[in-house]
Amino acid sequence: MNANNKSRSKIITVFSSSSATGKTITAINMAQTLYQELYNVCLVDLDLQFNDVCRYLRKNPVQSIYDYGEEDAERVRITEYVMHHEDCFDILAAPQKLEEAYNVSSKTVTDALDDLRNYYDYIIVDTTTGFGDATLATISRTDELIFMGIVDFIPTIKNMNLALQTLGDIKFPADKIKIVLNRDKAKSEIASDDVEKLLGRDFFHTIPNDFPTCIASIKSGRPIVLNSPQTNIAHSLKALTYKLFATGSKSKGEGLMRILNKLW
Amino acid sequence: MATKVCILEENPAILDKITENIGQIENIELVTAHISDKRILQTEQPQIVFLDVDYAQEKPLEVLNKIRQTLPEAAVFAMSKSVDSNLIKKMQYAGFVDCVHKPFNRAIFVQALDKLQNFTTKRENKGNKNIISFFSPKGKSGKTTLSVLLSMELAELTGKKIAVIDADITFADVNVFMDVTSKSTISEAIRDINFMSPHILESYFEEVNPLVKVLCGIRKPEDGALIAPEDMTRLIKMSAEIFDYVLVDNAPGFAPISIAAAEAADILYILGMDNGAYEIEHMVRAIDVLKSMDNWQERVRAIVTRVPNMTDEVKRRYEAQLECPVFLIPNEYLLMSLAANNASMIKNLDKSSALSVQIKLLAKSIIA
Numbered sequence: 257m258n259a260n261n262k263s264r265s266k267i268i269t270v271f272s273s274s275s276a277t278g279k280t281i282t283a284i285n286m287a288q289t290l291y292q293e294l295y296n297v298c299l300v301d302l303d304l305q306f307n308d309v310c311r312y313l314r315k316n317p318v319q320s321i322y323d324y325g326e327e328d329a330e331r332v333r334i335t336e337y338v339m340h341h342e343d344c345f346d347i348l349a350a351p352q353k354l355e356e357a358y359n360v361s362s363k364t365v366t367d368a369l370d371d372l373r374n375y376y377d378y379i380i381v382d383t384t385t386g387f388g389d390a391t392l393a394t395i396s397r398t399d400e401l402i403f404m405g406i407v408d409f410i411p412t413i414k415n416m417n418l419a420l421q422t423l424g425d426i427k428f429p430a431d432k433i434k435i436v437l438n439r440d441k442a443k444s445e446i447a448s449d450d451v452e453k454l455l456g457r458d459f460f461h462t463i464p465n466d467f468p469t470c471i472a473s474i475k476s477g478r479p480i481v482l483n484s485p486q487t488n489i490a491h492s493l494k495a496l497t498y499k500l501f502a503t504g505s506k507s508k509g510e511g512l513m514r515i516l517n518k519l520w
Numbered sequence: 521m522a523t524k525v526c527i528l529e530e531n532p533a534i535l536d537k538i539t540e541n542i543g544q545i546e547n548i549e550l551v552t553a554h555i556s557d558k559r560i561l562q563t564e565q566p567q568i569v570f571l572d573v574d575y576a577q578e579k580p581l582e583v584l585n586k587i588r589q590t591l592p593e594a595a596v597f598a599m600s601k602s603v604d605s606n607l608i609k610k611m612q613y614a615g616f617v618d619c620v621h622k623p624f625n626r627a628i629f630v631q632a633l634d635k636l637q638n639f640t641t642k643r644e645n646k647g648n649k650n651i652i653s654f655f656s657p658k659g660k661s662g663k664t665t666l667s668v669l670l671s672m673e674l675a676e677l678t679g680k681k682i683a684v685i686d687a688d689i690t691f692a693d694v695n696v697f698m699d700v701t702s703k704s705t706i707s708e709a710i711r712d713i714n715f716m717s718p719h720i721l722e723s724y725f726e727e728v729n730p731l732v733k734v735l736c737g738i739r740k741p742e743d744g745a746l747i748a749p750e751d752m753t754r755l756i757k758m759s760a761e762i763f764d765y766v767l768v769d770n771a772p773g774f775a776p777i778s779i780a781a782a783e784a785a786d787i788l789y790i791l792g793m794d795n796g797a798y799e800i801e802h803m804v805r806a807i808d809v810l811k812s813m814d815n816w817q818e819r820v821r822a823i824v825t826r827v828p829n830m831t832d833e834v835k836r837r838y839e840a841q842l843e844c845p846v847f848l849i850p851n852e853y854l855l856m857s858l859a860a861n862n863a864s865m866i867k868n869l870d871k872s873s874a875l876s877v878q879i880k881l882l883a884k885s886i887i888a
Contacts, residue, residue: 273691275659275772276795305773306657306802354774354809385659385772386690387741409857411664415691422741445861471796 265373268500269381269398271391273419274412277404278438278463280308281470281480283382285493286402287345288479290501295377297345298338302365302394303384304357307350314477315339317349322356324348325364334371348372362393369397378501387422395428400500403435407446417455434460436496441465461496464488522549526566529599529622530555530575537623538570545626561590568636572622573598573611581614588615595636599624612717651756651766652886653785657802659772661791662825662849664688665856665865666879667769668697672866673883675731680764683725684734687752687781688771689744692737699864700726702736707743709735710751718761728866733763744771749780756784765886774809782810787886788819790842793826800824800841807842820844823882826851830878847882850874 270283280303287299300321301309310317317339324337339347348368351357372379381398383391395401401423405416416435423433435457437448442465452458466489473480481490525548529535535552543550553560555575569587573580580598587596598611599622611619618635620628652670654663664686671682686694686706695702709724725733735755738744759766768785770778782788788810792803803822810820822842827834830848838846852875859868869876 275661276793306805308798311798311801354805358774388775408853409860411691411693411696411860414696415693418691418741425740425742445858474797 262373265376265379266399266501267369267373267379267381267394267397268400268402269383269391269394270402270404271383271395271419272385272404273415274406275385277406278470279303279404280312280382281473282402282404282436282438282463282493282496283380284309284312285479285481285490286497286500287378287380288481289494289497290378290380291345292481296375297378297380298348298372298376299345300348300368300372300379300381301350302381302390304350304360304390305354305384307382309347309382310339310349312474312477313344313347313479315341315344315347315349317347317352320349320351320356321364321368322351322353322360324368325360329364329367329371334368335375338372346376360390362389365390365393366397369394387419392426395423395426398428399432401428401433402496402500403433404438405435405451406439406442407437407448407451408439408442409446413446413451413454416451420455420457430457434500436460437462439463439465439467461492461499463492463496522547523568524549524551524564524566525568525570526560526564527552527570528555528558528560529570529572531572534572534623541623541625542629545629558586558590561587565591567594568633569594569596570599570620570622570624571596571616572600573619574600574602580611580616584615597632609720612719614715615717617717650764651760651768651785652787652789653768653770653781654789654791655770655778655782655806656772656791657806658792658799659690661772661793661799662823663772663791664693664697664769666789666791666823666825666849666882667767668694668866669869669876669879670883670886671732671734671765671767672728673879674765674767674886675729677880677883677887678764680731681762682732683759683763683766684732685756685759685766685768686735686737687747687768687777688737689747689775689777690741690771692739694734694769695726695736697860697865698728698734699867700728700734700736702726702739705736705739705743706755707738707746709755710747713751713754713758716758718758721755721758722762735759737769744777747777749776752777752780753784756781774806783813785819787821788813789821789823789847790844791823791825794824794838795826800838803842807844817844822846823849825849826853847878847885849878 270279272279287297290297301307319337381394437459440462469484469487469489473483476483484490527538551564555572595617598616598619603619603621608619620632654667656663667684671684675682684694686692704724725735727733768781770781790803790806792799810816822844824838827848828851830850835846855873859865862868
């Protein structure tokens with residue numbers, strides 16, 4: 257693998273202050289979009305206890321970040337614990353047993369992310385809600401934070417504000433936080449403009465409300481950008497990815513390297 | 521059977537006076553001793569102790585702790601020649617039931633016993649399923665909504681005292697739903713828990729109405745790290761001595777605090793919304809873990825929220841998957857949001873709505 261990859265590799269964390277904001281769907285579709293652009297991509301599921309990445313993609317992981325953590329990080333390669341598929345980006349799965357979830361330490365998380373940088377252009381991390389140990393460890397390594405939010409009712413917005421303050425308290429750079437409004441135009445009496453004023457920042461991107469397409473994707477095990485590519489939500493998820501990375505496709509030569517790496 | 525009351529006092533004249541005042545009360549067996557002689561506690565095993573806190577040779581709190589080691593179930597009152605509100609507060613804060621003036625007369629003694637009776641009744645209520653915890657694998661399941669609305673319904677139906685403890689150490693919302701401003705929170709209550717009595721703990725709760733009080737949640741996410749599970753257990757059990765029902769709202773997922781709240785619960789509700797993804801599967805996994813609790817089949821119940829079709833067939837299907845009783849809550853998300861956005865969900869929620877009707881049914885099932 258290219259020794260310079262570590263410096264070019266980016267870690268993108270998908271975060272939220274409340275549940276059901278679309279973190280997992282967004283993370284999956286960003287990973288798929290980048291994968292289709294011929295980048296080396298790994299999606300890391302750090303929703304350790306009640307994880308959905310492999311469920312949504314109907315993948316059955318044999319190993320997880322827990323197994324990686326049980327070994328000496330100096331002696332193992334993270335790629336041995338990553339799921340590789342012909343037709344999909346790579347996945348570092350969350351533990352499938354709840355008791356294993358307890359035993360994934362912050363050090364395991366940071367070691368895994370540091371190691372993944374050696375092999376991937378983009379590492380997308382799906383997290384659990386709030387500031388648990390694994391999420392804080394991830395944030396310490398994050399290059400871009402996608403802060404997912406929905407505008408449904410006041411407590412949700414209050415918590416978004418609180419989370420932004422907490423990110424400031426832990427000195428996470430404000431310019432690396434990208435607030436993404438999901439389920440835009442869903443039934444709510446709160447205007448998104450008002451939320452922007454309250455948060456003191458504009459939404460970086462909005463994703464339209466399309467619950468049926470999301471459910472269809474989950475039931476099919478295929479990302480939305482593959483399963484329903486012509487829907488507005490698919491276009492929006494792709495647009496979010498391009499906005500963030502704005503790099504366009506890799507060269508064909510670099511893309512060939514990805515294919516060759518998978519063979520060896 | 522007579523209640524044995526022990527008076528430990530330095531001054532023999534005061535001992536004589538107290539004996540004269542209360543020695544003939546029916547169903548009270550009185551034993552007295554000089555305060556330096558604690559052997560009487562071992563030999564007589566009194567249920568109630570009155571302790572002279574003016575005795576200069578010993579610190580009251582140290583003596584109280586020694587008494588608790590010998591007689592863990594005994595109720596201990598402080599007595600002093602100079603009683604004022606500061607001393608009463610200080611003694612209650614230290615763990616005495618109350619502080620009375622010595623030598624006390626019959627009326628004061630009876631008042632003290634009445635106060636004690638309230639504590640005893642609360643302790644005996646343990647068999648009445650009065651600690652109710654709400655757990656969910658993922659958020660947005662409706663725990664906070666349910667705990668808040670259920671507290672109001674239980675108060676209305678029973679006329680009893682209800683507590684809501686916001687133990688969500690990610691983002692606490694109970695105070696927003698109930699429109700209360702917190703002067704103190706669970707953080708302060710936990711900080712002080714080892715130094716207070718149930719009376720003092722109640723002052724940390726905010727009043728919603730004369731029957732319902734709430735212990736507000738943490739102010740900032742980082743405050744959650746300061747809450748130890750054993751202190752949470754102590755908080756919940758002490759609350760159960762003051763309130764007839766204690767409802768505990770937890771953060772999603774298994775964490776030391778939510779596990780402590782689950783283990784302390786007489787009824788543990790596992791919540792999940794069936795949104796067409798894997799919520800029910802996550803509930804199954806959570807229940808599998810909870811099967812290691814004592815009497816889990818009596819204590820663990822499931823609530824599935826935002827159910828579009830609330831039929832018996834749907835209920836049976838969930839019960840087969842979850843292997844425990846299931847209660848269904850309808851999908852009234854917009855109604856709930858509108859109510860919450862108008863400053864107080866509990867005042868603004870339409871009482872005739874399907875959601876309110878189901879909450880009432882749930883409350884009745886708990887009372888039954």
